[in-house]
Amino acid sequence: RARTALGGRPIRKWILYLWRPHFVSVLDNARYDASFYHIDDEYSFSATEKSLCDRETAIIKRVNEVFITSRALIQKKGHFNPNTTQIPNGVDYATYSNPLPEPDEIKNIPHPRIGYVGYIKSHLNLEMHVELALKRPDWHFVFHGPIGVLGSMASAAERLFRLPNVHNTDDRFGFRGEAHRQHLPAFAQHFDVCLMGYQV
DSSP states (O other), rough: EEEEEEETTSSSOOOEOOOOOGGHHHHHHOOOOOOEEOOOOOOOOOOOOOOOHHHHHHHHSSSSSEEEEOHHHHHTTTHHHHHHHHOOOOHHHHHHHHOOOOGGGGTSSSSEEEESOOOOOOOOHHHHHHHHHHHHHTSSEEESSOOOOOOOOOHHHHHHSSSTTTTEOOOOOSTTSSSHHHHHHHHHHHEEEEOOOOOO
8 A cells, every 4th residue: 555655756665664563464465675673662561571472573583673662672572683773762852842832621720730641541550540639639630641441440540530639631532643742742841740650
């Protein structure tokens, strides 16, 4: 489909850029001059350490270059391909550092605001968030992002969002959109504390 979309443009080199292990079959089903695999997470998404799946080992060994974002993932996955480089994640500094107006969604929420931006999912320690919100009824906890897969955290999420000092701005629409991406820094700028309360 990508080749068709590019039409008859004078392409000198085709690069196959993969970022998930389940794309391994594309190595056999596409024509390309070079292949890259970008590892930016532990794709098993398991709460306990797991060994590499055969699919991911195969893709790492077969591509021309591997890019890995963290030292821990380099230790786990960096020895299968000699052409492996650690490249940390970056940030659009200008977008986050330039002052932005307060988003309408949080204008009426009192301070102090303790905020989280991202998918509300089972990776978050929602039991801890419930405990914090109960202990600090004068603090306001803001969750900006759509509800993802909650799994065993579903009942904790239900309890959390019933509390009067917990606010879910939802935003199930357009969370991935370009305009929204440029809107996200405004939330962080107008939180008193930014929270990343993941499970340990």
